[in-house]
Amino acid sequence: MRHGNLVVGVTGASGAIYAQRFLLRACRxxxxxxxxxxxxxxxxASTELGVRLLREGFSPSEWLGFDAPNLELLSSRDYFTPPASGSFRHDGMVVIPCSMGTAGRIAHGISDDLLTRSADVCLKEKRPLVVVPREMPMNLIMLRNLATLAEAGATVLPACPAWYGVPQSLEELADTVVARVLQSLGVEQDIVPQWAD
Ligand SMILES: Cc1cc2nc3c(=O)[nH]c(=O)nc-3n(C[C@H](O)[C@H](O)[C@H](O)COP(=O)(O)O)c2cc1C
Structure with a gap:
């Protein structure tokens, strides 16, 4: 069974593969x-994935390898779009990967583009917001911003892939993070089996 609407933000932090692997699942x-x-x-994303991704003429298949008509790219400057308003019902928002700049803006309520505004709306409407930060090492400002996000109700799920399942490819490694994001949204996932007793 398919769920309803999901909002996904992608920033310029390293780890475009996480966004790619997450979107593959999310579109299904x-x-x-x-x-x-x-x-x-x-x-x-263009640099890391070796594809030429452009806003103009964006095609999901260039990135995901299959046509996904249910994936809509919104203009990051257009506030006349559904997730900018609390009246739009959705199942939550995932920011994957999340740069420290974007994490800081969300933590301080600086809604200066559609991504940060949508995250702001999620928090005020008490909808799930999953933030997947990527940076190393982190300075005190970054750590405090992430703590502020957690205090405001977001799930801070760092892009720290798990090795105990002995992943055999970069995709499998990235999927260990994707599986946890899905779990945080309350979605059954079969990518990574539960650790058995
Ligand atoms: C190749 C590359 C990798 C980057 N990796 C990170 C990263 O892992 N984490 C981060 O916070 N910023 C990273 N940055 C810097 C962000 O792209 C930069 O701070 C940018 O302003 C973020 O903007 P955005 O949050 O609007 O996407 C990286 C930049 C480049 C060019």
Missing amino acids: LWSRVLLIMSDQAFQV
């Missing part, structure tokens, strides 16, 4: 996936 699990990408996200 949700009937509508609203994607918001920062300008820097396009650049970093």
Whole structure:
């Protein structure tokens, strides 16, 4: 059974593979996936994944390898779109990967683009917000911003892949993070089996 609407934010932090692997699953699990990408996200994803991703003429298949008509790319500057308003019902938002800049803006309520505004809305409406930060090492400002997000109700799920399942590829490694994001959203996942007693 497919879930309803999901909002996905992608920033210019390293780890575009997490976004790619998450979107692959999300497009199968949700009937509508609203994607918001920062300008820097396009650049970093193109570099890391070896594909030419552009906002103009964006095609999901270029990135995901299959046509996903339920994946809609929104303009990051257009506030006249559903996730900018609390009246739009959805199952939550995932920011994957999340840069420290975006984490800081969300933590301080600086809704200066559609991504940060949508995250702000999630928090005020008490909807699930899963933030997947990636940086190392972290300074005190970054750590405090992540703590502020957690205090405000977000799930801070760092991009720390698990090795105990002995992943055989980069995709399998990235999927250990994707599995936890899905679990945080309350979705059954069969990517990584539960650790048995
Ligand atoms: C190749 C590359 C990798 C980057 N990796 C990270 C990262 O892991 N974490 C981070 O916070 N910023 C990273 N940055 C810097 C962000 O892209 C930069 O702070 C940008 O302003 C983030 O903007 P956004 O949050 O609007 O996407 C990286 C930049 C480049 C070019």
